[in-house]
Amino acid sequence: MISEVRKKATLAQEAAVAAGRLSTAQKNDALLAIANALLTRQEEILEANAVDLKNGRENGTSTSLLDRLALNSERIAGIAEGLRQIVELPDPVGEELQSIQRPNGLDIVQIRVPLGVIGMIYEARPNVTVDAAGLCLKTGNCVVLRGGSAALESNRKIVEIMRDALSGTALPQDAVQLIEDSDRASVNEMLKLNGLLDVVIPRGGASLIRNVVENATVPVIETGAGICHVFVDASANPGMAAEIAFNGKVQRPSVCNSIETLLVDASYSSEQLQALIARMAEANVEFRGCERTLALLPGTRAATEEDYATEYNDYILNVRIVDGLDEALGHIRRYGTKHSECIVTENADNAERFLHEVDAAAVYHNASTRFTDGFEFGFGAEIGISTQKLHARGPMGLPALTSTKFRIIGNGQVRG
Incomplete structure (x- = not known):
């Protein structure tokens, strides 16, 4: 029997083809639909979040971690505003990075393209659910979200609302997936999904990041602990x-x-x-x-x-x-x-x-x-803060969620 992780990653991969060919306007329409839906249905989010907070207090969660988990009207408004800021930002997909004209007549252009399907593994911060999805969708990527068990009810409701909002847009609902299995085995399975996930981004404490870095076979963009x-x-x-x-x-x-x-x-x-x-x-x-x-x-x-x-x-x-x-x-x-x-x-x-x-x-x-924050740096929301030196470093906004491709146009050239 196919696991939840593999099933949802497969759905995201299938949606990536459609997501990658959408125009900037279509992607922006989808993000605005999500922002509006989060505000319209915020009472549902707050009810779900109250369940998570109650469970957290009963489980002895620290005050600082409860603060990370907690949502209120002001924070939801901030999350929605983050999406609107992403809409206003330039779309990096298709951006020309360099153009080369070779003596043999070849025209070579390097452009930005989506990464594909991004696996996001994070802890008890439900705002990351929206931030990550928004940045991924703007850059033509699909996302498989695996949040911490402490925020499961909040994340379920948020993703339900996001997927409902996408149903009226050109962006496939399956572009956003949530792994609901809270067992650590679901994380470990994600780390091995080569061919379905193009990259994994961990966001959380040192132990979570270390587990991902040490065990992943899927490429990792490492976000770091903050001492x-x-x-x-x-x-x-x-x-x-x-x-x-x-x-x-x-x-x-x-x-x-x-x-x-x-x-x-x-x-x-x-x-x-x-x-x-x-x-x-x-x-x-x-x-x-x-x-x-x-x-x-x-x-x-x-x-x-x-x-x-x-x-x-x-x-x-x-x-x-x-x-x-x-x-x-x-x-x-x-x-x-x-x-x-x-x-x-x-x-x-x-x-x-x-x-x-x-x-x-x-x-x-x-x-x-x-x-040190994507919002404060003018990136809109951020997907994480990278402390590594390859691919991306610091708050990761839209360009960090792209790769590049070379397009070569010729008129019959062959290599001698």
Whole structure:
């Protein structure tokens, strides 16, 4: 008996032919239909989401993960707005990347084309269900979604609404598929579907991403865990440093671009650091510090190697005092995940060194790491933030979901 995973991947593959030949206008009409349907039927989504939240609380899910899972009218409106922004963005499919005229008369043109069928494996963030589908559909791809079990009811309802909306458009309903089997075996099966899935994109915690990278035979675009840092240099503007660090940790700690470690130059004002810490403490942040931090902030828990290597996604922050830029750079090289890193400084030379030497998808000078996001970069929604170096890096918008093809036009040439 054919499995759910193989059956739905096959349906997506069959729909990919039709999806790949649609015009930009047809794809945009489909995305607008989905956006409108999500708003019109938002009460159904909220009811399904309430079931997931209830189950999560009963299962002891942390507050930060419940925040990732939760939907409300404002978040649904934001999801719909993300789709509308995708509609307004240029369609990369068919874009001419280079044109070559050879001496033998051959005309060679490289253009962007859809990847085909994308397998999306992610955790308890139902907004990703829509973001991923929207980006895939705009680029002529079909998508097989496999979300976390914690968001199953929300995802079922969202995909039902999306597929219903597609029924009145030129885009096949089967372009969007949801794997409802919550057993881990369904993920492992997706990873081996060569010939049905063209690429797999994992989006979630370190263990999920590691499982996909280590076990997939289907090509993978790796999105990375976010162990992100803010380095407060000796010359940092205290008010700016406080705002950037506070925003990076407290504004939404459950996401991958929030910071996990605050690095502070030893020459930076201890009074300013204490004031910054006090403000975070008022926001219920728990601290873990190096020896010098413990001396400055009695009662703080000592940070361990494991702490520095942990993506908390919670109201927990490591604080380490360092002797200058070189030590800060060394710490980031050792513990960072090549996601997003920030320096707060008024020293132009230190800023330039940091921006040049830090190996990460996004490197900031005097701005919060929370901006590493497709919406904030002007891409509309994003399908993930790639921390690898091949194919795509950073927030992945529409161009990252395309491949290329060479079209060669001749008039009878043969190779001698």
